[in-house]
Amino acid sequence: MDDVDLVIPSLRRIYQRLLRALGPQQWWPAKSSFEVMVGALLTQNTAWSNVEQAIGQLTRARALSPKALARARPTRLQRLIRSSGYFRQKAAVVQGFSRWYLSRYRGSPRMMFRVPLETLRRELLAVKGIGPETADSILLYAGRQPIVVIDAYTRRIFRRHHLIEGGESYDQLQRFVTQRLPRDVQLYNEFHALLVAVGKRYCRRRDPHCAACPLGVFPHQGER
Numbered sequence: 001m002d003d004v005d006l007v008i009p010s011l012r013r014i015y016q017r018l019l020r021a022l023g024p025q026q027w028w029p030a031k032s033s034f035e036v037m038v039g040a041l042l043t044q045n046t047a048w049s050n051v052e053q054a055i056g057q058l059t060r061a062r063a064l065s066p067k068a069l070a071r072a073r074p075t076r077l078q079r080l081i082r083s084s085g086y087f088r089q090k091a092a093v094v095q096g097f098s099r100w101y102l103s104r105y106r107g108s109p110r111m112m113f114r115v116p117l118e119t120l121r122r123e124l125l126a127v128k129g130i131g132p133e134t135a136d137s138i139l140l141y142a143g144r145q146p147i148v149v150i151d152a153y154t155r156r157i158f159r160r161h162h163l164i165e166g167g168e169s170y171d172q173l174q175r176f177v178t179q180r181l182p183r184d185v186q187l188y189n190e191f192h193a194l195l196v197a198v199g200k201r202y203c204r205r206r207d208p209h210c211a212a213c214p215l216g217v218f219p220h221q222g223e224r
C-alpha cells in the first residue's frame, strides 16, 4: 500500500470532495433517539425506503416505544415491520433489544449514553442480533458518540480507491478511518452518510458510474 500512498487521496480529501459535491446528508432522519435505534436494527440488508415504511407502520400503530415493542405480540410486530424484510428475525431482534433497553436503562437514552463508549459498545454487541455496524450506528447516530461506522459501501469504495486490500476485518477498517480523521462526531456522522450516498448513486457492485461520481477524479479501479 505504501507504493501508492503518493497517489491515493487522503480520507480528508475524499470527505471534503464529497461534502462539496453532495452537501450535508442530514443523518439520521428520525424524530427520537429510540427511532434511530429501531431504524438501525431494521436497516440491515434492506433499502432505507423499506425501513421508513416499517417505522411509519409502527408509529401509526403507536408501537414505536420500548414498552410497546417489548410487550407486542410477535405476529403483530412481524406484520408491522414486514416491509423491512427478514421480518420474523428482525421482530425478534427489535423486541429483544427493547426488553434489554428497558431492563438495563429503563428505556432512557440519557442513562444509556452516559455509560463509557467502549463499555456500552460491548453491551450492545452482546444483545442478540446486533453486530458491529448496528452497534456503531446506534452509538453514533442515536447517542452522538465519537465512533466510526463501517459498511459494505465503505469497504467497496476504499478498495476501489486503493486505500485498502478489501479483506480487512470490521475492526481493522474502523481503526483505519479512526487513525486518519479527527475524533469528531459530526465529521463521522457526515462521512459515513456521504459514503452511503456515493455507494447508492454511483459505486454499485456491478457497473459503477465513475464518470459521474465526485470521486472519479481520484485514481480508482471501478471495474473490480
Ligand code: SF4
Binding pocket: 157, 160, 161, 198, 202, 203, 204, 208, 209, 210, 211, 213, 214, 215, 216, 217, 220, 221, 222
Ligand atoms: S463509482 Fe468509481 S469513482 Fe465513484 S467511488 Fe466508486 S470506484 Fe470511485
